[in-house]
Amino acid sequence: MTGRRTTIRAAACAAAAAGMAIGVIAGGGTANAAPKMLRVDQVPNVGVTVDRNGLSGGFAATLAATATGADTTRLRILPVGDACSRNLGQTRVAITWRNERTNHTDDVVFATCTAGKPSPGAEIRAGHGRISFTTTIIGKADRAFTVTPGVGWFIR
Known part of the structure; x- marks a missing residue:
């Protein structure tokens, strides 16, 4: 069961990292707020x-x-x-x-x-x-x- 949890956590982390990367590429970051x-x-x-x-x-x-x-x-x-x-x-x-x-x-x-x-x-x-x-x-x-x-x- 430990191997399956590790795989699920790794997949969730990869999905979160991909989502953050897409947000940054698409300009979804909040660093530069509009005037x-x-x-x-x-x-x-x-x-x-x-x-x-x-x-x-x-x-x-x-x-x-x-x-x-x-x-x-x-x-x-x-x-x-x-x-x-x-x-x-x-x-x-x-x-x-x-x-x-x-x-x-x-x-x-x-x-x-x-x-x-x-x-x-x-x-x-x-x-x-x-x-x-x-x-x-x-x-x-x-x-x-x-x-x-x-x-x-x-x-x-």
Whole structure:
């Protein structure tokens, strides 16, 4: 009877190993999880733009956060309407963030828009926990002014 049990165990182990190999070959592993959009609770960034004739427009922009890796999160700013093609084309966004669990904090600055559309943003290593943030639109040559900074948080 011992020989039969050993044969059954060996067959079960071989089947499990084959199944794991097929899962890895087919991409069934969990090492690279797909990016996941995160819920962001926030007050949007609101401001005005000016040109040499005075007030030229206004804008509102929200933050989007996507979990892209084990500890990385991609932050993007999403201006409302066609602000990227009209009045935010030459601006940058500054984001100050803090992980409330670890108290780790940092800043990131990137272009608000690229080629008339929201830019891809930047990746941060915020870790896990509740991440609070503040956003500010920075205009080129003082041509955009944040009236109300964007503030909020998301859970990572």
